Amino acid sequence: MSLIFSRQCEYALQAMLYISAQEPGKFTNINEISERLDIPMPFLGKTLQLLVQDRILSSLKGPRGGFKLAKDPSEIALFHVVDAIDGTDFLTSCVLGFPECSTKTPCPMHQEWGGLRDRVFQMLANKTIADISKEITDSKQLRTKLKLG
Amino acid sequence: MSLIFSRQCEYALQAMLYISAQEPGKFTNINEISERLDIPMPFLGKTLQLLVQDRILSSLKGPRGGFKLAKDPSEIALFHVVDAIDGTDFLTSCVLGFPECSTKTPCPMHQEWGGLRDRVFQMLANKTIADISKEITDSKQLRTKLKLG
DNA sequence: CATATATCAGACATTTCTATCTGAATATTA
């Protein structure tokens, strides 16, 4: 199977979008998120804990507890979320799996893949949670997809 | 971990490049390929069998046996190899993992990711084994990387 | 203060991917 993000990373991104679409500052619990987005609850819990450790989310235990954004959504790029879960190996590792692959000793796809990888990085680095949150607000389709009101 | 191709697909692509750089029509055995490219031999065997089943390689048992390209290298796009090993789900599946994601019901990254995915596909579909084979012939660096003479 | 509700931490289970093993089938060569 070829893919870009691990399943755990997909869950993290989905949950971030869901949380970002809530009333700012409100804590959202994983029970609600896992039901709405159909993500296994304990696994989602572990996943969001990673985001808390990376200061992307903050959490509160107990009744009315849950998760909220730890900073302004305009300061959270998608790349931060991907980095917290999957890391950044994809930026440097060889697309063909050659252990030594660099500008000096490139693999046959090095050049072309480098260009595509840069575009992916630019997109992840430039797109913030605030950007997407606005898109969601403006689009009924997106609210439906995220099972929002 | 985020990646594009499975490890098995990386092995397949590496082996295809190695085979394509050999004298045309000559059978190359997996013992040689696995040693040169540092790929586990039994796993490489299973992998190349998939390419034989897809008519990308042809094989011969017995002494002097091995694998060779099943057709002209200009007719084998990288995409065919990827398709044989990893399949084509990445062309249609949602980058955020939403089960239903299409132009009509897009996820927040649908548009931007679509463009990048198309570029990846174009690259894989346009680039043939012959193209890369030529690059390898013309570059001492690449011959070194593939452990060729 | 007691109770209920949440995250959190660590162990455990399951599934998927990667890797190995064994022997059968087939072709070359002497």
Add this chain to the structure above:
DNA sequence: TAATATTCAGATAGAAATGTCTGATATATG
């Protein structure tokens, strides 16, 4: 024809990713 070298097929093993369970800890609320 015998010996050898190779792919091929199927079973098994190991590793990594995903998913589950149990209980501890913290917080809100009556």
